[in-house]
Amino acid sequence: MEHSYKYREIYLKLKQDILSQQYSSHQKLPSKRQLANDQNVSINTVKNAYEQLFAEGYIYTKERQGYFVEALNQLIIQDEQITQPLNTQSIELNSTFQYSFSHMTTDITEFPIDVWSKHVKEAYYQFKNEMSEIPPFKGPFELRQSIAQLISYKRGVVCRPEQIIIGSGTGNLLSTLFQTFASHQKIAIENPGYSRMRQLFISMGQEIINVPLDKKGLSVNHIKSNQPDFIVTTPSHQFPTGTIMPISRRIELLNWVTEHNKFIIEDDYDSEYKYGTDNIPSLYSLDKNDRVIYLGTFSKTLMPSLRISYMILPQQLLYPFDLATHTSITDLSSINAYALHLFIKSGNYEKYIRKMHHIYSEKRECLLKTLKKSFKEDISIYDMKAGLHFLLNIKTNHSYGTIEQKASEKNIELYTLRRFMVDEPPESNQKTLIIGFAKIKLEDIEPAVLKLKEIFNED
C-alpha cells in the first residue's frame, strides 16, 4: 500500500505519543473527521492511520463510539549506553594482499561466467517447479547423478546417486553426518592436518586423537593403540604435507577399520589436479566392505566461494542418516546446484578443468623454478606434483611468528606449517611454508618471490 507523507506523519506521531504515555489508557481519540480538519488532510488519510494503529494494537474500537487508546505498560528503557554506535574496531574491511601464496584460493580469471550464467537461466526454465520449493535435503537428484558419473570416471568412486549428499561444505556435511551417531566418538585426525576440521570436531564435543605422520601418511601404529571410531585422512594428497598414501598403507587402514567395525572419512579435497602422473585413485575405490565415507568438493576445481561439496555414504549408513535428518533443511542453493548439474552435463566442467590444469601446471613450474633460482640451497621443496600447493623448507633463524608478521607487513598472504600443527613445532633453524600457487598471477611470480626473499634477508 502506498501512503502519503501526511499519513505517515499522523501515524508515527500518534504511535509515539501512545508509547510515551502522552495519552492515558482508554482515552478516546478525536474522531476521524475532527482530526482530518485539525491536520488539514482527507478523512481517508486519518482512517488509514487509525486502521494501521488498530492492526498493530495501539488502539481499539467500540462500536459507534470511535477509537480508544489501549492500556499499555510503559516500555522499559534500561540504559542508553548499549545502543551507542559500535566502536570502530569492529568495522570489517576486506583485506587485500599485493601477492598471495594462499592455499585456500583458486584462480577464477578464466571462469566461463557467460556459460555459467547461461546455465543459471536454463536451470530456472528446466527446474522451475523444483526451485519454487524447499530443496530436498540431500540436494537435487539430477546433480547427484552428474556427480556420480563424474567421480566414477575421475576418482574410481563407484556409487549410486542415492549415496550422495550435497551441501555447502565438508564441515557442514560432517556436522550433519554425526547427528547419525551417538554423541561421543573418537576421531583420529592427521597432525599436521586441516585445522578447521579439528576445530569442528572439538566444537561437536568429540574426542580428538592427533595422529602423527610418517613418510607413508598417518601412522597405523598410532591408530592401533588408540582405537578411534573414525579416521579422517587425505590420502590422495595429504593436507598440508602433500604425501600420497601408498597402497600398502591404504590396505592396512582399510583392513583395520574392517576388522574393528570402524570408519574412514576420506577427504579428497584437491585430487583433480595432478602434474606428471595420472590421478591417484581414491581410498573409497579400494574399499569392498562399506567402510569409507568420501568427501569431495568443487571449492578447488571451481571456486571456494561457490560453496558446493558432497559426501558419499556407505550403504549401511543411508537409512540411519535419513532418519536423523528428516526434518533438516539443506544449506545448498538449488539455483547453483542445477546450474552446476548443467555445467557438468554439457561437458563445460571438464573443459574448464583441462584449461585450469594447464594454467596451474604453468604457474607451478614457474614458481618452482623462480624459488630455486632465488633461494638456491637455502630451501628444499617437498613437492608431490598434485593439488594447488606445495611445502617449502627454508633455513632461517626467524621464528614462525616473525615470518608471518613480516609477510603481513610486506602485504604478502603467506601461511606456515605452524597453522596446521596441534603443538608449537620444536625450535629449529628450518621453517616450513605452505606455498599455494593458484591465485598468484604468472607475471607476479618473480616480484613476489623477490619480496618473499626480503623477509628472510632482513634481521
Added chain:
Amino acid sequence: MEHSYKYREIYLKLKQDILSQQYSSHQKLPSKRQLANDQNVSINTVKNAYEQLFAEGYIYTKERQGYFVEALNQLIIQDEQITQPLNTQSIELNSTFQYSFSHMTTDITEFPIDVWSKHVKEAYYQFKNEMSEIPPFKGPFELRQSIAQLISYKRGVVCRPEQIIIGSGTGNLLSTLFQTFASHQKIAIENPGYSRMRQLFISMGQEIINVPLDKKGLSVNHIKSNQPDFIVTTPSHQFPTGTIMPISRRIELLNWVTEHNKFIIEDDYDSEYKYGTDNIPSLYSLDKNDRVIYLGTFSKTLMPSLRISYMILPQQLLYPFDLATHTSITDLSSINAYALHLFIKSGNYEKYIRKMHHIYSEKRECLLKTLKKSFKEDISIYDMKAGLHFLLNIKTNHSYGTIEQKASEKNIELYTLRRFMVDEPPESNQKTLIIGFAKIKLEDIEPAVLKLKEIFNED
C-alpha cells in the same frame, strides 16, 4: 595427462594382479623393454604405467635393477552382500502434486531470471577477487549493507551491517548462534509453531518450553512461570495461526526479557506481504535494550530454494559470536550473495516484491472467494491479511490422518494444523487446514477447491 587405451590396460592388469597377490612380494617386474615387446606397445607406454604404479606405491625401484613389487597385505573382503545394489525403496523421485496448498513454496513464474543472471555476471566482474577466496563467515559486507538499508525502510530495523550475519537458512544461523552460549538453555517456542525449529533445538540438546497461544500470541503468564532464556516468536504473523501480536503483548515480552536479562528471537519469516494495511513494524524496532535477535529470510520474497536468510544480533552478542565462530566457514555462496546485493541495489528486488504483492493479493482474494462459495457455512477462515497462507477451520468427522491421506490420494499437497502442534489435538468435529496460496495458479483455484471439497464429501 591423456593416455592410450593400451596404457590403461597394462596399468589396470598389473594393479589387479598385484592386489590379488598374483605376484609375490619383492618380485622383479619384467623390464620396460621386455614388457613393451610382449605387449606390442611402445616403451613409453610401459614407462607411464610403471610410473603410475610407482606413484601409487604398488611397485618400487632399485637403482639400475628395475621395478619390484611392494610387500602388501591382502585386502580383506568381508561380505559381498553389503555391496549389493540398493533396494528400490530407497530410490528417490521428485514428488509432484497436481494442486498445491503448501505454505512452504513461492510463485517463481514471474521471477526476472534474465535480470538475475545479468546480476550474476556483474557480480563476477565486480567481485572477482572476493569470489576467488573462502567468503567471510558473516557474508559479504556489501550484501549486509544492502540488507541493513532494506530492512531499515521496510521493517523499522535500524542496525549496522556489522550486526548482520547472512547464511543459508534461519536454522543454520541459529545453530551457529548457540555456539556462543553455554550448552543448556531453556527455549520457549510457540505451540502451535514452526515444527522444524522445535526439532532443531531438540537436536541441539536444548530444553524446550512449549508456550500456548492466546488471542494476542504467546502467553506471557506461561513465560513468567517457566523463565526461559530465549523466547522464539513470530510476532508479525504468527506461524501458523497468523495472529499479529498487538503492541501491548510486545511491550510485556520486551519488558520481561529486559528485567530478566533474557533474549527474544524474532522470526520475521514472511512480513513483507500485507494485504490492506501497512507492514507491521518488527519487535526489534521497539527494543531499546539490545534484547532482540532478529531473523529474516529471502525464502518467501524470492524463493525457498535460493537459501539466503539473515540474523541480526544485539550489539552485546557481537564479540562473543565472533569469538565462537572464528574458524567456521560460511554456508553461503558468494555468487548468489553478490547477485542479490546487486538485485537489491538496482531496485529490481523492490520492483519484484511489488509485482508479487499484486499477484499474491489476487490469488488470495480469489481463493477466499472460491472457498466461501464452495464450502459455505462449513468453514470459517482465520485470515490475518498477511503472508502467504491462512488457516481454514472446517466442520468434518474425518480425522487429520484421513484428511491428509485423502489429499495425497487426490494428488493435492495439503498440510493440517496437526503438523505444527506438540501434542495430538483433542477430538473434535472441527479441523484446521493450513492453506498456502503462493504456488497455486489463478486458473487452478476453482478446480483445486472442488477437488479439496471431495475430500470432505466422501466417507
